[in-house]
Amino acid sequence: GAPATGAPEVAVVGAGLVGCLLACFLARRGHAVTLYERRPDPREAGAGRSRSINLAISERGIDALRRVGLDETVLKAALPMPGRMMHAPDGTLSFQPYSADGRRAINSISRSALNRTLLDAVDAFPGVRLRFRHRLTTLDPETGRMEFDTPGGPAAAVAPVIIGADGAGSAVRARLQTRPGFNLHQEYLDYGYKELTIPARAGDFALDPGALHIWPRGRSMMIALPNPDRSFTCTLFWPERELAELDTPAKVERAFAENYPDAHALIPDLAADYALNPIGHLVTVRCEPWTVLGRAAVVGLIGDAAHAIVPFYGQGANCGFEDCVELDRCLAETGDDYAAALLLYENRRKGNTDTIARLALDNFVEMRDKVASRAFLARKRAEHLLERALPGRYASRYELISFSTVPYAEVERRVTRQRRWAAVAALAAAGMSAWAGATLRNRLRPEEPGPPGRG
Numbered sequence: 001g002a003p004a005t006g007a008p009e010v011a012v013v014g015a016g017l018v019g020c021l022l023a024c025f026l027a028r029r030g031h032a033v034t035l036y037e038r039r040p041d042p043r044e045a046g047a048g049r050s051r052s053i054n055l056a057i058s059e060r061g062i063d064a065l066r067r068v069g070l071d072e073t074v075l076k077a078a079l080p081m082p083g084r085m086m087h088a089p090d091g092t093l094s095f096q097p098y099s100a101d102g103r104r105a106i107n108s109i110s111r112s113a114l115n116r117t118l119l120d121a122v123d124a125f126p127g128v129r130l131r132f133r134h135r136l137t138t139l140d141p142e143t144g145r146m147e148f149d150t151p152g153g154p155a156a157a158v159a160p161v162i163i164g165a166d167g168a169g170s171a172v173r174a175r176l177q178t179r180p181g182f183n184l185h186q187e188y189l190d191y192g193y194k195e196l197t198i199p200a201r202a203g204d205f206a207l208d209p210g211a212l213h214i215w216p217r218g219r220s221m222m223i224a225l226p227n228p229d230r231s232f233t234c235t236l237f238w239p240e241r242e243l244a245e246l247d248t249p250a251k252v253e254r255a256f257a258e259n260y261p262d263a264h265a266l267i268p269d270l271a272a273d274y275a276l277n278p279i280g281h282l283v284t285v286r287c288e289p290w291t292v293l294g295r296a297a298v299v300g301l302i303g304d305a306a307h308a309i310v311p312f313y314g315q316g317a318n319c320g321f322e323d324c325v326e327l328d329r330c331l332a333e334t335g336d337d338y339a340a341a342l343l344l345y346e347n348r349r350k351g352n353t354d355t356i357a358r359l360a361l362d363n364f365v366e367m368r369d370k371v372a373s374r375a376f377l378a379r380k381r382a383e384h385l386l387e388r389a390l391p392g393r394y395a396s397r398y399e400l401i402s403f404s405t406v407p408y409a410e411v412e413r414r415v416t417r418q419r420r421w422a423a424v425a426a427l428a429a430a431g432m433s434a435w436a437g438a439t440l441r442n443r444l445r446p447e448e449p450g451p452p453g454r455g
């Protein structure tokens with residue numbers, strides 16, 4: 001039902017993936033939520049079908065969606081990817097399952113379809129008001145006064161609780177940043193990305209849809225995820241300067257023929273597709289505090305606005321969804337006291353989001369370089385062997401990040417512990433085999449004359 005009179009009033013800025021899911025959680029608590037979004041409603045006729053851009057959703061995201069009853073709807077439109085398919089320069093394919101039993105999968109879903117599903121869910125709560133074409137321009141954290149650019153001119157609103165879910169370039173964060181004591185660290189990768197499409201071929205997928213495809217090339221890398229319309233969305237990562245240097249159709253064609261010959265053959269309008277899409281940038285944002293207590297208002301940050309990360313662990317949205325679960329839990333624990341809940345949520349999440357930010361950067365090196373190496377493949381096989389031999393006792397970092405909801409920082413502690421005892425076990429095994437070898441060698445020396453006096 002509609003929120004009761006006296007229900008907490010909350011303004012959420014940004015109706016992207018995280019803002020929408022947060023609105024669902026808060027509306028379910030009976031709070032009066034207004035969701036402000038700078039874009040028009042993507043479900044409106046004429047909003048145009050945007051290009052299919054997809055993202056991988058895994059257990060953390062699914063767990064959050066499950067809590068608001070949206071997991072099945074979202075997964076119905078998803079394509080499961082139980083492993084990665086590596087494309088060698090000579091076109092050789094090799095498949096590596098993500099999990100020891102080969103059954104667990106990350107899920108390729110359309111970003112815009114997910115956003116629309118979440119907006120429909122938001123609309124189903126009478127307590128939520130959606131305000132599209134409202135771009136936040138300024139905000140006073142002391143009073144909770146916000147100003148927006150709208151098609152009808154400037155508009156203002158006041159709310160006692162404001163949560164910035166407005167993404168990596170957050171306007172809410174920019175307003176907090178001017179205050180003393182607010183620390184902001186942002187780091188651009190010198191890599192940019194380009195999105196390209198491998199269309200369906202004769203009505204079918206041009207590549208195996210049951211995998212996340214990777215072309216690791218050391219200096220550059222490309223990945224491709226399947227779409228329900230049987231196309232694939234490719235994302236090409238390359239040092240930004242070199243991407244910009246591919247400025248004629250001939251240069252683009254040549255670069256692809258050299259580095260990605262098998263994919264080259266599958267993208268008929270490569271040069272046009274390449275020219276169409278802008279170069280995307282990759283940034284990591286760390287800031288604190290996420291919570292600012294003003295005289296008459298409290299302002300918090302969530303999702304990419306609080307912690308934008310690079311996409312190489314496929315965790316950005318998953319992590320933002322997990323933020324919503326934690327904030328909801330903190331509201332329950334504090335009896336819906338937003339100031340206390342936001343501080344508690346920040347306290348519990350910050351170490352975890354710092355950890356996944358670091359792992360996402362580390363994973364870039366792994367994906368563009370190491371996945372192709374024999375040592376890496378051997379390590380993955382050894383990890384899966386251990387996982388099968390010690391179910392529940394040993395789990396790889398990838399499994400814990402993608403297929404569990406163990407907090408990110410706890411995953412790191414667990415991985416360190418596992419490595420330590422695996423090293424001890426390996427040493428012990430080496431010691432045992434040295435001892436066993438020596439014993440065997442002693443036993444197997446019948447030809448040698450025994451010590452005097454023995455048989």
Ligand code: FAD
Nearest residue numbers: 014016017018038056136166167303304311314316317318
């Ligand atoms: P956003 O999705 O950026 O939404 C912010 C919203 O706020 C937008 O709707 C925007 O229009 C609105 N807004 C912005 N400014 C204002 C303003 N001033 N006033 C009002 N509204 C405003 N994550 C995964 O989990 N898996 C993946 O596989 C994955 N792949 C990725 C691949 C790439 C190339 C990139 C760049 C990211 C990827 N991510 C992935 C990360 C994921 O996209 C983000 O973490 C996620 O979109 C964050 O959601 P958000 O709602 O916090 O921010």
